[in-house]
Amino acid sequence: MGKKLAVTGNQAVAEAMRQINPDVCAAYPITPSTEVMQRFASFVADGKVDTELVTVESEHSAMSACIGAAAAGGRVMTATSSQGLALMWEMLHIASGMRFPIVMPLVNRALSAPINIHGDHSDGMGSRDCGWIQLFSENGQEAYDNLIQAIRIAEHDDVRLPAMVCMDGFIISHSIESMEYLPDDVVRNFIGEFRPKNPLLDIENPVTYGPLVLPDFFMEFKRQQHEAMLNVKDVVLDVAREFEKISGRGYGLFEAYRLDDAELALVILNSAAGTAKDVIDEYREKGIKVGLLKPRLFRPFPYKEVAEALSSARVIGVLDRADSLGGFGPMYMEISSAMTTNGAKPLMINKIYGLGGRDFMPEHVVQVIDELKEIAETGNIRLQKDFLGVRE
Amino acid sequence: MKGWKDLEIGAITKAGSADEYNTGSWRAFRPQWIEENCIQCLFCWIYCPDSAVTVKDGKRGEFDYLHCKGCGICARECPGKKGKKAIVMVEEGK
Numbered sequence: 001m002g003k004k005l006a007v008t009g010n011q012a013v014a015e016a017m018r019q020i021n022p023d024v025c026a027a028y029p030i031t032p033s034t035e036v037m038q039r040f041a042s043f044v045a046d047g048k049v050d051t052e053l054v055t056v057e058s059e060h061s062a063m064s065a066c067i068g069a070a071a072a073g074g075r076v077m078t079a080t081s082s083q084g085l086a087l088m089w090e091m092l093h094i095a096s097g098m099r100f101p102i103v104m105p106l107v108n109r110a111l112s113a114p115i116n117i118h119g120d121h122s123d124g125m126g127s128r129d130c131g132w133i134q135l136f137s138e139n140g141q142e143a144y145d146n147l148i149q150a151i152r153i154a155e156h157d158d159v160r161l162p163a164m165v166c167m168d169g170f171i172i173s174h175s176i177e178s179m180e181y182l183p184d185d186v187v188r189n190f191i192g193e194f195r196p197k198n199p200l201l202d203i204e205n206p207v208t209y210g211p212l213v214l215p216d217f218f219m220e221f222k223r224q225q226h227e228a229m230l231n232v233k234d235v236v237l238d239v240a241r242e243f244e245k246i247s248g249r250g251y252g253l254f255e256a257y258r259l260d261d262a263e264l265a266l267v268i269l270n271s272a273a274g275t276a277k278d279v280i281d282e283y284r285e286k287g288i289k290v291g292l293l294k295p296r297l298f299r300p301f302p303y304k305e306v307a308e309a310l311s312s313a314r315v316i317g318v319l320d321r322a323d324s325l326g327g328f329g330p331m332y333m334e335i336s337s338a339m340t341t342n343g344a345k346p347l348m349i350n351k352i353y354g355l356g357g358r359d360f361m362p363e364h365v366v367q368v369i370d371e372l373k374e375i376a377e378t379g380n381i382r383l384q385k386d387f388l389g390v391r392e
Numbered sequence: 393m394k395g396w397k398d399l400e401i402g403a404i405t406k407a408g409s410a411d412e413y414n415t416g417s418w419r420a421f422r423p424q425w426i427e428e429n430c431i432q433c434l435f436c437w438i439y440c441p442d443s444a445v446t447v448k449d450g451k452r453g454e455f456d457y458l459h460c461k462g463c464g465i466c467a468r469e470c471p472g473k474k475g476k477k478a479i480v481m482v483e484e485g486k
């Protein structure tokens with residue numbers, strides 16, 4: 001089996017990239033993801049990978065170079081955060097529209113202004129409509145495991161879409177945790193050889209990339225992309241089953257923690273979910289039926305499955321580490337949509353937390369669960385959307 | 393017309409297929425060839441950024457209006473005969 005080590009989230013992601021050994025990486029540094037490419041660049045310099053590393057002048061160029069390399073027929077990766085992802089935005093749509101299975105760790109960080117380098121999900125959530133598969137990871141182990149699985153998911157014939165693997169900036173990227181690496185040959189066998197589709201370097205079979213598509217065909221291509229997204233769910237589950245065989249670690253579309261009979265439910269992404277689990281255990285000991293849903297696959301969003309998992313909940317608190325200012329948080333909008341698919345009408349509140357890396361503490365979970373309890377008892381919601389831990 | 397199930401994924405199509413499509417539909421001006429002023433220098437054929445000037449047996453023929461974008465480069469470069477242009481641009485629809 002694998003090796004147990006104490007490493008940072010970034011280190012784990014760089015190690016997964018070394019084992020994946022992509023053909024091309026194009027990268028531009030940005031905190032907190034810099035360490036990923038810095039470590040990967042050492043692997044390149046030391047001859048530990050066969051990758052062509054292209055150091056470019058911006059993230060827009062990084063994604064452009066990735067797109068070019070993917071069109072040429074390579075297995076391609078990069079990594080970024082925050083403003084870097086924002087600068088890639090235009091090219092993110094091109095990568096997904098051209099159906100390139102580029103895989104990118106996204107080390108989540110707040111977007112300016114005011115400038116801030118710490119973790120929140122505004123970068124990832126801001127790109128949720130770019131046509132990329134999005135997997136979220138609670139810790140370094142999940143980020144490592146998700147990155148390896150993302151290669152298989154993105155490259156699957158029914159999918160052929162780019163994928164980003166998200167983990168919390170600093171909280172996970174720079175914290176040392178104990179985790180397990182799989183052996184190199186196991187990872188290589190699992191991901192298999194890359195099979196390019198319509199590679200430009202295949203000069204015997206020339207193709208045209210990027211033709212102008214006007215109103216007569218544009219919608220058909222978007223409908224086609226949506227179909228590929230709909231196929232992702234099954235592929236994620238199949239890949240997870242296979243991954244469990246090589247790692248012993250099980251994954252689904254989301255993690256349901258003590259949710260089966262839960263009357264009160266929390267929905268939380270990434271690292272904060274870990275904090276919530278401990279508090280939930282304490283409440284369960286007191287006989288309070290509370291559980292947690294931690295989404296893993298955010299794009300495409302598994303509405304039906306999420307609604308089923310939350311079907312026993314009378315009150316749901318959705319916590320968002322990103323805000324759609326003037327609207328609800330992005331996760332709240334998805335959970336609201338999910339709950340319309342099965343006729344259940346739970347009472348729901350939205351809490352915005354942890355923006356710009358603001359600490360999310362057990363007492364915040366206590367505060368939310370107590371509020372959910374009160375709503376269950378009285379049927380009254382004081383404020384549908386509110387902020388956790390903000391000074392007046 | 394093809395539906396989404398039959399289209400090539402990612403709009404990646406066979407190379408060199410523009411010939412099969414009408415790509416000149418958005419032209420605002422069309423070049424008009426005045427054969428009596430033409431000296432068959434084939435400047436128009438060389439300068440056309442598309443391939444909208446047809447040539448057969450070394451002599452120019454009609455414009456290929458399915459592909460001509462109406463840029464007017466041919467009309468500008470045409471030397472014509474005795475100061476009389478062999479290509480003039482005419483507004484579409486007039």
Ligand code: SF4
Pocket residue numbers: 423439440441442444445455459460461462463464465466467
């Ligand atoms: S107008 Fe432009 S595109 Fe049309 S034939 Fe002349 S040079 Fe070619």
Ligand code: SF4
Pocket residue numbers: 425429430431432433434435436437452466469470471472478479
């Ligand atoms: S450039 Fe003018 S003169 Fe020369 S071949 Fe074309 S139309 Fe004739």
